[in-house]
Amino acid sequence: MTYVLSDLHGHLAANIAMMVKIGFRLRDTVYILGDVIDRGKFGIDLLRSMRETPGVIPFIGNHESLALPLLKAMRDGTPLEKIKRSKAYAVWEAIGGGPTAEAFNSHGRRIQSEIIEYVESFTVYDEIEAGGKRFHLSHTLPAYDPGRDVHDVTLHEFIWGEPDYDVCYDPDVTFITGHTPTGLIDKESAGKIWRGNGHIAVDCGASFEGGRLGCLCLDTMEEYYV
Numbered sequence: 001m002t003y004v005l006s007d008l009h010g011h012l013a014a015n016i017a018m019m020v021k022i023g024f025r026l027r028d029t030v031y032i033l034g035d036v037i038d039r040g041k042f043g044i045d046l047l048r049s050m051r052e053t054p055g056v057i058p059f060i061g062n063h064e065s066l067a068l069p070l071l072k073a074m075r076d077g078t079p080l081e082k083i084k085r086s087k088a089y090a091v092w093e094a095i096g097g098g099p100t101a102e103a104f105n106s107h108g109r110r111i112q113s114e115i116i117e118y119v120e121s122f123t124v125y126d127e128i129e130a131g132g133k134r135f136h137l138s139h140t141l142p143a144y145d146p147g148r149d150v151h152d153v154t155l156h157e158f159i160w161g162e163p164d165y166d167v168c169y170d171p172d173v174t175f176i177t178g179h180t181p182t183g184l185i186d187k188e189s190a191g192k193i194w195r196g197n198g199h200i201a202v203d204c205g206a207s208f209e210g211g212r213l214g215c216l217c218l219d220t221m222e223e224y225y226v
């Protein structure tokens with residue numbers, strides 16, 4: 001089976017509970033659409049556990065993209081106390097990077113390098129087929145531009161863009177994204193997977209009060225929540 005979820009934000013226990021709920025087997029595939037780290041405490045543990053799990057296909061989110069240069073500076077010997085005085089750290093901390101920085105700093109150089117290499121291997125976007133349907137997967141999408149083919153935008157826009165969920169980008173492909181908690185697309189959809197206009201948004205706000213972790217099976221289109 002093929003599953004997709006997103007925006008774990010350090011919620012290791014929720015991820016384990018979800019794997020149990022879907023009955024994850026080693027031959028299954030789980031696409032994780034970015035923002036594994038920050039806010040919650042266990043983002044680094046999540047990355048290490050994902051790295052050891054066959055069938056997990058990670059995508060990069062804006063949180064990983066922002067953290068990467070700071071993680072590299074730490075691995076290369078810059079003390080965390082010094083990094084904390086930088087402007088880049090202030091930006092990261094403002095979006096919940098603090099627990100990630102502390103957890104990363106507690107590891108030795110070998111494990112730090114493993115984590116960095118793993119994050120650097122993350123996919124930016126992909127198109128897959130499951131259950132006879134075509135899906136485009138990425139952390140987010142750029143705003144809709146009728147003069148532009150969405151399959152021809154920059155990688156940066158798949159990590160930082162703000163999608164137009166009220167517009168169908170391509171009638172032949174369903175675009176699955178995280179990044180935007182579904183309650184921001186439609187208040188009624190808070191904590192639930194949102195579908196419409198050729199989009200499926202799967203960030204059910206696990207890192208926010210009242211939010212949940214959602215997971216969608218692309219073969220059956222069944223939704224799971226923890």
Ligand SMILES: [Mn+2]
Pocket residue numbers: 035061062063139178179180
């Ligand atoms: Mn994001």
